[in-house]
Amino acid sequence: MQNGFYTVTGGMVTQFNRLDMISENLANSRTNGYKQKNGIVGDFMRIYQDKRDELPLPNQTREAAKFLNRSINRVPRLVEEYTDFTMGPIVESGNPLDLALGEKNLFFAVETPGGIRLTRDGAFKINDKGELVTRDGFKVLSRNYFQSRQAITIPFDAINVSVGKDGRIEYLDKTAMDTPVYLDDLMVVRVDNLQDLRAEGDNYFAMPDKKLEEEMNVVTDTRAVYQYMVEKSNVNPIREMTALIETNRLVEMYQKAMNAQMDDMNNDAITKLASIRA
Structure with missing residues (x-):
C-alpha cells in the first residue's frame, strides 16, 4: 500500500x-x-x-x-x-427603496416559496401589485406580519416614500402634501448567533432545524435602517x-x-x- x-x-x-x-x-x-x-x-x-x-x-x-x-x-x-x-461597504444609491442595515447581526425578513428567510440585501422594488419585494420578487415583511399576514403595499400615487431609521414607512399624499401618511413598519430581525444561519442562494439565510417564526427576535427599537443606501458584498x-x-x-x-x-x-x-x- x-x-x-x-x-x-x-x-x-x-x-x-x-x-x-x-x-x-x-x-x-x-x-x-x-x-x-x-x-x-x-x-x-x-x-x-x-x-x-x-x-x-x-x-x-x-x-x-x-x-x-x-x-x-x-x-x-x-x-x-x-x-x-462582517459588514460590507454601505454606498449611496439615490433610490428611495434601497435600504441598508448599520449592524452586522440585523436582517430584513422576506417571504420565499421555502418559507421566511433573512437577507442583508435591501435593494427593494415595487411589483405590479404595489407590494414591496426583493429583486427576486420575494415579499418584504412588515413588523406586524404574523398578525395581519399582509405584505407591505405602497400606493402607486404615493409621493416621497420615506423610511426612518426605526423602519417606519411614510409617504405624502397628493391631497395633503404637508402631512406624512403612516404606511407600515419594516420587520428587522436580530440574530445573536450568526453561525446558526444557513446560507441559501446568493444572499438569503435560514435557521436549520428550527421554525424561524418562533425563533426570530424582531427588533422594535432599532435605529440602524438607512434609506437611499445599499450594502455591498464583503468579498x-x-x-x-x-x-x-x-x-x-x-x-x-x-x-x-x-x-x-x-x-x-x-x-x-x-x-x-x-x-x-x-
Whole structure:
C-alpha cells in the first residue's frame, strides 16, 4: 500500500473544495449583501485530538491505536465551513427603496416559496401589485406580519416614500402634501448567533432545524435602517484572487506528488524487482 498516495489525494480534494468556495465568493463579489464563505483546513490527527475524549476508547490502548490510522493521520481536509458576517461597504444609491442595515447581526425578513428567510440585501422594488419585494420578487415583511399576514403595499400615487431609521414607512399624499401618511413598519430581525444561519442562494439565510417564526427576535427599537443606501458584498476580490492563485499552485504540487507516487516509485519498484542478479 502506498500511503503517500492517499495523503496526496486527500490534499487535492481539500483544495478542490477551497476552489469551489473561492469561485463562489468571486462570482458574488458584486452581489448586494453577500457574505463571504470560508473554510478551516485541518487533519485527522487534529480531529482525533479534539474528539478523543468523546470516543468510547481509552487513550493509549490497542483499540485506540487501531482507530488512529497512521496512514491518514496527516491527510489535510476541510473540517469546517463558515460564513464571514462582517459588514460590507454601505454606498449611496439615490433610490428611495434601497435600504441598508448599520449592524452586522440585523436582517430584513422576506417571504420565499421555502418559507421566511433573512437577507442583508435591501435593494427593494415595487411589483405590479404595489407590494414591496426583493429583486427576486420575494415579499418584504412588515413588523406586524404574523398578525395581519399582509405584505407591505405602497400606493402607486404615493409621493416621497420615506423610511426612518426605526423602519417606519411614510409617504405624502397628493391631497395633503404637508402631512406624512403612516404606511407600515419594516420587520428587522436580530440574530445573536450568526453561525446558526444557513446560507441559501446568493444572499438569503435560514435557521436549520428550527421554525424561524418562533425563533426570530424582531427588533422594535432599532435605529440602524438607512434609506437611499445599499450594502455591498464583503468579498475582497484581490484577496480572493490571491487565494485562487495559491490554491491552483497547491493543486499542481499535489498533482506532481501524485505522479511521483504512481509513476516514478512504481517504475523504480518494478525495475528493481525485475532485475536478476547472478
